[in-house]
Structures are given as C-alpha cells and as structure tokens.
Amino acid sequence: MTVSLGCTATFHYDAAMMAWCADRLWKSASARWLLPVLLGWLALVGVAQAELLTLIEARAHVTVNGATTTQNLQLPYHWDRFNKGQRGEAVFDLQFDLPERPTDPWGMYLPRLGNAYEIWLNGTLLQRQGDLLNYNGADYARVPRYVAISPALLQSSNLIRVAIRADVGRRGGLSALVLGPQEAVHAAYLHSYRWRGTGSLVVTAFSLVVGLVALSLWFTQPAPGLAGRTRRDPLYLFAALAELFWALAVSDVLIEKPPVPWPWWGVVQVVALGAWGVNMALFCVEVAGWGRRPAALWFGRWLGLLMAASVGMAAWALAGSQPLALTLWYGLLGITLLSFGVFFLGRALRQASAMHRVVAVALLVNVFFGLRDLYVFRINPTFAANTLLRYSSLLFGLALGYIVIARFRAASAQARDLLATLAVRVSQKEVELAESYRTLEILAREQERTAERTRILRDMHDGVGSHISSAIRQLQSGRVSQAELLQTLRDTLDQLKLSIDAMNLPPGDVTALLANLRYRLAPRLAASDIELQWGVDLLAPVQRLDAQAMRQLQFMVFEALSNVLQHARASVLRIEATMTPEGTRLRMVDNGCGFDATAPLRKGLQSMRERAQAIGATLSLHSAPGRTVVEILIS
Amino acid sequence: MAWRVLIVEDDPPMRAFFAASVLRSDQLSLVASVGTVAEARAWLDDPAHGVDVLLTDLGLPDGSGLEVIRHARLRQPSCEALVISMFGDEDNVLASIEAGALGYIHKDATPGDIAHSILEMKAGASPISPMIARRVLLKYLKLQSNQPLALSQRAEVAINKEADSGGRNLLSGREQEVLALIARGFSYAEIARLKAVTVHTVQTHIKNLYGKLAVHSKSEAVFEATRMGLLPSQG
Numbered sequence: 001m002t003v004s005l006g007c008t009a010t011f012h013y014d015a016a017m018m019a020w021c022a023d024r025l026w027k028s029a030s031a032r033w034l035l036p037v038l039l040g041w042l043a044l045v046g047v048a049q050a051e052l053l054t055l056i057e058a059r060a061h062v063t064v065n066g067a068t069t070t071q072n073l074q075l076p077y078h079w080d081r082f083n084k085g086q087r088g089e090a091v092f093d094l095q096f097d098l099p100e101r102p103t104d105p106w107g108m109y110l111p112r113l114g115n116a117y118e119i120w121l122n123g124t125l126l127q128r129q130g131d132l133l134n135y136n137g138a139d140y141a142r143v144p145r146y147v148a149i150s151p152a153l154l155q156s157s158n159l160i161r162v163a164i165r166a167d168v169g170r171r172g173g174l175s176a177l178v179l180g181p182q183e184a185v186h187a188a189y190l191h192s193y194r195w196r197g198t199g200s201l202v203v204t205a206f207s208l209v210v211g212l213v214a215l216s217l218w219f220t221q222p223a224p225g226l227a228g229r230t231r232r233d234p235l236y237l238f239a240a241l242a243e244l245f246w247a248l249a250v251s252d253v254l255i256e257k258p259p260v261p262w263p264w265w266g267v268v269q270v271v272a273l274g275a276w277g278v279n280m281a282l283f284c285v286e287v288a289g290w291g292r293r294p295a296a297l298w299f300g301r302w303l304g305l306l307m308a309a310s311v312g313m314a315a316w317a318l319a320g321s322q323p324l325a326l327t328l329w330y331g332l333l334g335i336t337l338l339s340f341g342v343f344f345l346g347r348a349l350r351q352a353s354a355m356h357r358v359v360a361v362a363l364l365v366n367v368f369f370g371l372r373d374l375y376v377f378r379i380n381p382t383f384a385a386n387t388l389l390r391y392s393s394l395l396f397g398l399a400l401g402y403i404v405i406a407r408f409r410a411a412s413a414q415a416r417d418l419l420a421t422l423a424v425r426v427s428q429k430e431v432e433l434a435e436s437y438r439t440l441e442i443l444a445r446e447q448e449r450t451a452e453r454t455r456i457l458r459d460m461h462d463g464v465g466s467h468i469s470s471a472i473r474q475l476q477s478g479r480v481s482q483a484e485l486l487q488t489l490r491d492t493l494d495q496l497k498l499s500i501d502a503m504n505l506p507p508g509d510v511t512a513l514l515a516n517l518r519y520r521l522a523p524r525l526a527a528s529d530i531e532l533q534w535g536v537d538l539l540a541p542v543q544r545l546d547a548q549a550m551r552q553l554q555f556m557v558f559e560a561l562s563n564v565l566q567h568a569r570a571s572v573l574r575i576e577a578t579m580t581p582e583g584t585r586l587r588m589v590d591n592g593c594g595f596d597a598t599a600p601l602r603k604g605l606q607s608m609r610e611r612a613q614a615i616g617a618t619l620s621l622h623s624a625p626g627r628t629v630v631e632i633l634i635s
Numbered sequence: 636m637a638w639r640v641l642i643v644e645d646d647p648p649m650r651a652f653f654a655a656s657v658l659r660s661d662q663l664s665l666v667a668s669v670g671t672v673a674e675a676r677a678w679l680d681d682p683a684h685g686v687d688v689l690l691t692d693l694g695l696p697d698g699s700g701l702e703v704i705r706h707a708r709l710r711q712p713s714c715e716a717l718v719i720s721m722f723g724d725e726d727n728v729l730a731s732i733e734a735g736a737l738g739y740i741h742k743d744a745t746p747g748d749i750a751h752s753i754l755e756m757k758a759g760a761s762p763i764s765p766m767i768a769r770r771v772l773l774k775y776l777k778l779q780s781n782q783p784l785a786l787s788q789r790a791e792v793a794i795n796k797e798a799d800s801g802g803r804n805l806l807s808g809r810e811q812e813v814l815a816l817i818a819r820g821f822s823y824a825e826i827a828r829l830k831a832v833t834v835h836t837v838q839t840h841i842k843n844l845y846g847k848l849a850v851h852s853k854s855e856a857v858f859e860a861t862r863m864g865l866l867p868s869q870g
Binding site: 506514 | 722723724725726743748764765766769817818819820821822825
C-alpha cells in the first residue's frame with residue numbers, strides 16, 4: 001500500500017516528452033482558465049526538443065534490514081511500493097552507450113530521487129545530497145535535480161550509479177534519468193522545477209498572505225453580537241486557519257531539513273492537510289450562513305473528532321508502519337468533505353448568495369483536481385506527477401478576496417443608504433419641528449390676543465364704559481349742571497386716550513407713563529390754577545410691569561390726580577418719582593384740604609387699593625389739611 | 636393780514652365747529668372747507684387759490700388726510716398743515732409729522748384752543764407729546780448706533796442730498812437733550828429754565844425737529860428705494 005500525502009509534491013516522469021505533452025494539455029485546458037495571472041509565467045517555459053536519452057533499465061541492489069537483493073528493473077522505482085513499511089538503501093546501475101563522444105557539456109536531469117543520494121558517472125562522484133546512513137534525516141527527494149556532466153567524463157560505454165537512502169513513507173526512490181546536451185536537459189529540468197519548486201513557493205506565499213490578511217480581518221472587524229458583546233466573524237478565522245495550514249502543507253516541498261525528524265514531520269503534514277480541509281469546510285459553512293444551525297454544530301464536532309484522530313492515525317501509519325490507518329483516515333475525511341461539498345454545491349445551485357456560489361465554483365474546481373490527485377496518488381499509485389490541488393486551492397483565496405470586497409461594497413452601500421435615510425429623516429424632523437413651532441407660535445399669538453381682548457374689555461368697562469354710564473345717569477337725574485356733564489364726558493375721552501396710550505407704553509417705563517399722564521391732563525391742570533411741580537427722575541424700567549400692570553398703574557395715578565383736581569382745592573401739586581432701595585417710588589403731594597385717610601374708602605380709593613394689590617404695589621395715603629401724600633411703591 | 640385757513644373734514648357738524656373756531660380769531664380767515672381728499676386736491680390745484688394753514692382730518696371718505704398734506708406741500712410750499720386727531724395717539728401723529736404736518740389739534744379741544752394752536756404754530760411753536768418725543772429719540776438712536784456704518788453713511792448721503800436746507804439732518808445734541816426732557820414729561824417752560832434758554836428757543840428746536848422728521852421720512856424712502864435697487868445708487 002502506498003503512503004503518500006495528497007499535497008506532497010510528487011512527480012511522474014516516464015519521459016520528458018510525456019510530461020511536456022501533459023503539461024501542454026493541462027495548461028490549455030485549465031491553467032489558463034484558472035490562474036492566468038498567477039501562473040502566467042509558466043507559459044514562458046519552453047522545452048527544447050533535442051535528442052534526449054531516457055534511461056529506465058537499471059540493475060538494482062536493494063538492501064533492507066541488512067539483506068541485499070539484486071534485480072533488473074525498470075525505473076521509476078518507488079521505494080514505498082516495493083518495500084512497504086521498510087527503510088533501506090538501494091544502488092542502481094544504469095548503462096548507456098554513445099555512438100560518438102559529445103564535445104559540448106551534457107547534463108543529467110532526475111525528476112525525483114532520494115531521500116538521500118549519490119550520483120556517480122564512470123566512477124566519478126557527480127553529486128551527493130544528504131547522508132546515506134542517516135535514516136529519517138533530511139529529505140532531498142522533493143525537488144527535481146540537475147547534474148552537469150563534463151564531456152570529458154563521457155565514453156562510448158558509460159555506467160551511471162545512483163545510490164539512495166529511503167525512509168518509510170517518504171516517497172523515496174529513483175525516477176527515470178534523462179540525459180542529453182546541457183541546454184535541452186536543463187530546460188526540461190527548469191520546467192519541472194518551476195512547477196514544483198517555484199510554483200510551491202508562490203502558492204505558499206499567496207496562502208500566507210491571504211491567511212494573515214484573513215486573520216487580521218478576523219481580529220479587527222468584530223461585528224456587534226448578542227448581549228452587547230462584540231462577536232468576531234468566524235468566517236475570517238476559518239479562512240485564515242485554512243490558508244495558513246495550506247501554506248504549511250505546500251511549503252513542505254521547499255523544506256529539505258524539517259524542524260522535527262521524520263516520521264513526525266510527516267504527522268505534521270497530515271495534520272496540516274486535515275486542518276486545511278476541516279477549516280475550509282467550516283469556512284464554507286459560514287459562507288452559506290449555516291453557522292448557527294444545530295446541524296452545523298454537529299458537523300463541526302465531527303470535524304473536530306477527525307482532527308483529533310489525525311495525529312494518532314498519522315503517527316500509527318508513519319511511525320508504526322501501518323499505512324492503512326492513514327488511508328482509512330483520509331477516506332473518512334474525504335467522504336466527509338466530499339459529502340459536504342456535494343451538499344454545499346447542491347444548495348448553491350438552488351438558492352444561495354453570490355458569496356456562496358463563488359465559493360461553490362472554487363470548491364467544484366478543487367474537488368475535481370482533488371479527485372484527480374487522489375486517482376494519481378492513491379488509486380493508481382505512481383511515483384509521479386504533480387498535485388494540481390495545490391494550484392486550484394488558490395481559488396479559495398480569490399474567493400475570500402471576493403467575499404471581502406463584496407462585503408466592503410455592501411457595507412459602504414449600507415453606509416450610504418444610512419446617510420441618505422438619515423438626511424431624509426433629519427429634514428423630516430426639521431419640517432415637523434417647524435410645524436410644531438408654528439403651531440406653538442399660533443397658540444401663543446392666540447393666547448396673546450385673548451389676553452389683549454380681555455384687557456381691552458376690562459379697560460372699556462372700567463374707563464369709558466363707566467364714565468358714559470355715569471353721564472347717562474347724570475342726564476337722567478336731570479339735576480346735573482352742564483359743566484358737570486361736560487367734565488364727565490371729557491373724562492370719558494381722556495380715559496379713551498389713556499387707554500390707547502397705554503397700548504404704546506413700553507412695559508415697565510414708569511417715566512413714560514407719568515409724562516404721558518401729565519401731557520394728557522395738561523389742559524385740566526392749566527384750567528385748575530394748580531401749580532404743578534415735576535420731580536420725575538429718569539427711572540430704570542421695572543421689568544415685572546407688563547402692559548396690563550402699566551394700565552393699572554396708569555389708572556391709579558390718574559385717580560389720584562383726579563382727586564386732587566376735583567376735591568383737594570390745592571394750589572400746589574408735586575409729582576415725584578425716584579428710585580429707592582425699596583423700589584420705584586411715586587408720590588403725589590398736594591397742599592389741599594385733605595381727607596380722612598382712615599374713613600371707609602370712597603369708591604375711587606377703593607379701586608386704587610385693589611389695583612395696587614393686583615400689580616403688587618404698595619399704596620400709602622397720608623392726609624392732613626395742607627399736606628396730603630399719596631405714595632405708590634413698586635418694589 | 637390774517638392767515639388763510641383751509642379746512643378738510645368730512646363730518647359736517649365738526650367742519651362747522653372748526654370753521655366757527657377759525658372765524659372767531661381776527662388773525663385767521665377761512666378760505667374754504669371741504670369734506671374729501673378729491674375736493675381738497677382740486678381746490679389746491681387751482682392756481683388762483685392761496686392758503687397758509689391746512690387743517691385736515693386724517694380719516695376721510697376717499698383717502699387719508701396725509702395725502703392732502705403731501706399734496707398741499709407740493710402745491711403750496713408755504714402752507715403749514717395741522718392734523719385734526721381724535722386721540723393724538725403716537726402712530727397717527729408720527730405719520731402726520733412725517734407727511735409734513737407741523738402740529739395737531741384734538742377733536743375735543745375748545746374753540747379757543749383751536750385758534751390758539753393755529754396761531755402758535757404760525758408763530759413757530761409745535762406741540763409734541765412725551766410719547767412722540769420718546770419714539771423719535773428711539774428712532775434716531777437706532778439710526779445712529781445700530782445701523783452698519785456703510786448703511787448709515789449711505790443713508791446720510793441720501794438724506795443730505797435730499798435736504799434742501801443743507802443743514803445737518805440727524806438730531807443735534809441740544810435737540811436730543813430737549814427731546815429727552817420732553818419724554819420725561821417736562822414742559823417747555825421747565826425745559827427752558829433747566830437749560831437756561833428761552834421758551835422760544837425750545838419751541839424752535841421742536842419745530843426744526845418736525846421739519847427734520849418730514850425730510851427724513853422722505854430721505855428714508857429714497858434710501859430704502861436705493862437699497863432695494865429701485866433707484867440708482869448715489870453713493
């Protein structure tokens with residue numbers, strides 16, 4: 001039973017010609033379609049078709065456990081196939097004749113040999129890699145080899161001797177040898193090396209970059225999750241792990257001296273490959289959006305179990321020389337992943353996101369190449385051939401790139417939409433706000449109007465209305481003199497004027513109020529022969545007096561002045577207004593006959609008291625013959 | 636020679652009352668009394684007619700007495716106008732002054748007061764209420780302080796261009812003081828005493844003020860028109 005890793009570089013080389021044809025076919029069919037950019041450089045490879053000598057007949061001396069057998073055989077010789085679970089050495093003798101000795105430098109190209117080797121030509125050591133006795137040491141069987149041959153060494157009959165050391169399950173052995181002029185052979189060698197060496201390096205680097213980018217995406221792009229906790233997107237984590245494990249698996253080709261000895265290094269490779277498959281499957285689960293389903297949970301557990309088993313199985317197979325264990329494990333993993341792949345593809349066909357479909361295409365291609373690799377390496381084991389899965393796996397990295405770009409686009413589109421929505425909502429709010437402001441304003445205006453109407457009605461009632469009705473009463477009584485009636489009517493008009501003036505009085509301006517009163521009463525004062533002394537200071541506005549309070553104050557002062565004019569029989573009236581620490585103080589002082597300030601209040605005085613109370617002013621009356629003081633204190 | 640008086644008043648009894656009041660005085664003669672704006676215009680348009688005093692009501696059936704005042708100033712520049720006002724309220728009085736009136740008479744004034752007011756005005760005395768004084772003060776203070784410099788400069792330019800007297804159009808310091816005292820309720824006599832000037836000086840200030848208000852209201856219109864682009868800028 002052959003032990004081989006699906007990802008480990010192997011190479012089939014029956015003939016350079018065949019390889020070339022296969023490569024041409026492969027390139028024309030899929031490589032150009034799959035990875036035109038990444039692998040475009042491979043198209044540069046041209047194999048010169050010169051006369052090449054392919055040596056496949058060999059006489060082999062194979063030493064296993066100290067016992068040597070000699071036989072004639074045909075290369076390639078795949079050690080693991082003929083010596084299952086055994087390690088050992090082999091010496092191959094290959095003879096070839098040359099009709100004429102070449103003059104130009106020759107070269108020898110060995111698609112695969114190892115794990116350690118020596119190459120002799122006609123008794124001269126041409127190349128040695130590794131220690132033939134150090135089992136499980138460094139592995140030099142990973143890349144093709146080229147040996148330059150000086151034409152001086154070549155004779156008409158030549159013997160090439162190749163000695164190898166082969167470890168268990170490490171794909172040791174010897175492939176066919178290709179000889180010929182340096183240019184042609186080196187070109188064939190270079191072509192093969194590009195596929196296996198450089199190609200692997202490119203894939204490793206690509207996977208490493210994609211893995212690290214995915215890892216940083218996972219780390220830096222947390223999405224708000226349940227219960228206010230930020231939840232990192234496992235999609236990125238699985239992609240990152242898959243790519244990193246893939247890088248590890250592929251880079252094996254480039255590592256001749258592994259950090260841990262064989263077969264443990266082999267175990268690492270198996271685990272890396274398994275981890276790649278498992279993480280890729282989990283990645284697909286996330287891509288399909290099944291991450292939260294119970295089935296996905298069970299699937300994840302099963303994959304975890306497989307991973308846990310991988311170490312034991314690989315160790316058993318490689319160290320315990322039981323390749324069947326590894327095959328079994330591969331089988332389980334393969335069936336699992338294949339079934340999942342079929343399910344994933346099936347869902348992609350019916351109803352799925354674009355993300356799902358892109359990954360499905362990548363998966364399909366990978367499954368195709370995976371099956372091809374499986375056939376080449378396990379069903380029909382050859383010492384041969386490259387794994388193509390290595391290259392097709394790049395598609396997963398590209399798919400991840402697509403996902404990231406698509407998500408970024410969706411996020412920015414969402415942000416744009418959000419902004420637009422926000423702008424619309426803000427303008428809506430503005431409209432609503434303006435509307436409610438207008439409503440408020442209308443309400444306020446209405447309230448103001450109502451208050452104004454109330455004030456005017458009250459004004460008409462107290463002022464003009466009461467004066468006109470007393471005029472009517474006077475006329476009805478028939479005992480009224482014309483002068484009295486005239487006075488009443490003049491009072492009426494004065495009240496009306498004062499009422500109109502009050503509308504224009506700046507609220508709180510007591511000075512303006514007094515000045516206006518004086519102006520309105522000037523004709524009457526002039527007619528009364530009372531000397532008016534004006535002691536009105538410039539007063540600061542009393543903030544708390546509104547229009548209505550101003551009118552009340554106007555009434556009070558008017559009433560006080562009317563009393564002096566009508567009843568006091570005074571010769572001097574002094575009006576004072578000053579600012580005192582207690583507030584604005586108005587005083588009307590006359591030298592008339594006075595009145596009994598303690599007697600029950602007359603109607604006029606009664607109303608003055610009420611008004612003073614209404615505006616929160618203090619009204620004081622001091623009256624004695626010769627000096628009467630009416631004081632209004634507005635604090 | 637008696638001052639020729641034209642009365643414009645739509646209420647016939649009131650018109651008759653004012654006519655009688657005018658006729659009481661030897662120094663006044665009634666040349667016409669009409670009831671509408673149209674009649675007044677027609678009368679004023681007749682070049683044969685001359686008038687020294689226009690006595691007009693504000694609320695007329697076919698328009699405002701303000702139109703009559705403006706028309707009279709146009710046709711008879713020497714004519715001085717008095718407005719008949721029911722209440723002497725500041726809005727109406729201010730509008731009248733700005734239209735060119737030099738005083739106002741209350742409807743409830745006695746016949747003697749009416750003749751007296753007309754003669755006082757012709758002698759150079761115009762009445763002004765504390766309310767009006769306060770309003771005028773506020774208005775000028777606002778004009779002087781609140782307007783941006785460029786605007787007020789332009790306003791001043793416009794005013795100066797309009798002014799036929801060539802004198803300053805904004806209030807002088809003395810005029811402001813007088814106005815402030817009137818606004819506080821002091822009488823002309825008290826102001827004259829406080830400022831150590833004659834009552835006549837105070838009266839002159841007030842009358843000047845009337846003229847300025849009328850001119851200024853016209854300038855304001857010009858300024859506004861200029862600002863709104865209705866007239867070419869003159870700055």
